[in-house]
Amino acid sequence: MKRFRFILLVAAFGLLALIAHAAEKNPPPVNLVFYTPAEDASGAIRALINRFNAENQKIQVEHRTLSWSSDDCRNFYVSAFSARDNSFDVFSADIIWVSEFASAGWIEPLDSFFSVEERKFFLPGPIEGCTYQNQIWAVPWFTDSGVLFYRSDLLDQPPRTWAELVAVAQEKIAAGEVEYGYVFPGNQYEGLVCHGLELIWSNGGRILDGERVAINTPQATSALKILVKMLDLGLAPADVLWYQEEDARLFYQDGRALFLRNWPYAWALMNKEGSRIRGKFKMAPLPKGPQGTVGSGCLGGWNLMINRQSRYKEAAWQFIKYLTSFEAQKFHAMVGGRLPTRISVYQDEEVQNVNPYYPELLPHFLASKPRPVSPYYPALSEIMQVNFHRALSGLISAEEAIANIEREMKKLYPN
Template sequence: MGIKNKIMTSLVSLILVLILIAGCSSNGNSTATNSTSKNEPVTITYSSGKDSTPATQKLIEAFEQKYPNIKVKVQELPNSTDDQHNSYVTALSAGDSSIDVLAMDIIWTPEFAAANWLLPLDDKFTQEMRDKFLPGPVEAVTYDGHIWAVPRFTDAGVLYYRKDIISTPPKTWEELIQMAKDNVGKGGTKYGIVFQGNQYEGLVCDALEVIGSNGGNVLEGDKVTINTPQTVAGLQYLLDLTKIAPPGVTTYQEEDARNVFQQGEAIFMRNWPYAWSLVNGDDSPIKDKVGIAPIPKGKDSQAGTPALGGTLA
């Protein structure tokens, strides 16, 4: 974790300094640049979704320690990436220049760059720097031959399970469903699984995982393949999971699922890696009772297919 924290600190420092050098906003607001040139204190606004971990605050503290005359004001947005996207689009399309640095979902780069809401970072985020990152995230910040952001972290869907109840995690969706039915009630549990069932990006990720893990797909080139037997059977797994989930799972986002799982009420949880430190925190009722495993596979596939994503800034 020490190396990871150092890398993350460097990234946020780089991101914030790059924006200051570039002029602070795509609307030409150069207040920060002018102020720093006079060695006067300056405040910049960093807009991001709510961070349930202390990571963002620690990174900002490290940045402010390194650059003492720059203060970072955090503009906290809702947890839902859909809501974050709508907030950015509304503000930026209206010419709002109050945001200096923004955290973006990995899929927004082309849209935001094409709208001239981002500044190109080709000469700031150099090729030597890019070579230290995974190829996928670097590709995600590239659009129309230019670099528009810096990868902050990479995500992949994972399966959490109660290792005090389940000794070996399931390899298939069928195994997971059967294990859930056989063990609900043990260790204080009420439900088999919790996941992101609300109608937003999180549900799209979950649906793509069950589809892909059963050998299905949504698109093949320019052809829609949502009606193949593999895809239909994959989506059936998602319907089957709702039968062993809480009645309100269709309203759940990431934190809703985590809270139910962390209170010891579910045997399994589909979520992102961020939840690991929280479900194992000192105040967690299930501390040291949690295991983590790959997304299960379907009967028509050889392996599970976790949704890949991440955040840029």
């Protein structure tokens, strides 16, 4: 009996050893959680994640989405990081969050993963935006710049100035060719700040001059009046005060307006089957103001970061490498309409066939300006959001809005 028990014990240990060996040879996959804002209708992100999961046995990714609003996304991340949340690993982040998240110690520095040589394959502007205190904290996923969409079936050329845009819009509305002249994201959120800055820059204004607040100028006031005028004249629908990007895109796609301010991603979506303006619109740089010399888009874009609390940083990096590879960015450019950050994607013939505006507008994208680079940027943005929106709503004048912004900003920059 003892011998029999001994044999059973040896067999049990042998079986456990075999199981352990098999587990060592075929460990369970690492399960990553990846957060992004709500995905657009193209489904490009989901398709790329599905492809990654199908091709990888060692890493599997669960995709979770947040709000379309960048403000809502930031609030979610800040709350999670403050609680040292390790329930997610990789996330996409607005270009304006790098310095804030890095200085707070919330994200993993990527210098050991993302070599200087590899960074040379990316556009220099987005790489600069991912760099803080001489360290790289994110990988540029896609870049962005505000642009003007215009109905090419109704116009031969886009307007070069905001005054020309207003005049043409009034003419086409009077002729009954369109219902509205201009639609834009006018909700009280980050998108309104981007467009407000574009108007100010296009009119020769600025926000900060080093550490000095420089917004309260005739250029900034008259720039804000351009948007106020759009609403006062009925050129823009009153509902734009609640519109974000997708609201504005869907309104324009329905064929009801002559001009749209949005990001280039809208090109592919508005050219899909079922769109009432498919093949009837083009994209152009934003117009210039009466006191400006050139229109300027606001530099946008989203980067990929690793949560410092993640337990799977190496796997997270492998996933980021995949999403920012040439093939993945090419797919995203052709299907999702996103502007790639790898220079070589712009030179790809298939990509240009789908996005024919790439060669023409690339200089405009490269010349776009970033929002104020400041550790106080969230506060600066909130100040502008509130006052821009109150001016558009008719609650205060443009002069009052700009003066309020100056006063509140000087609490952060007293010089």
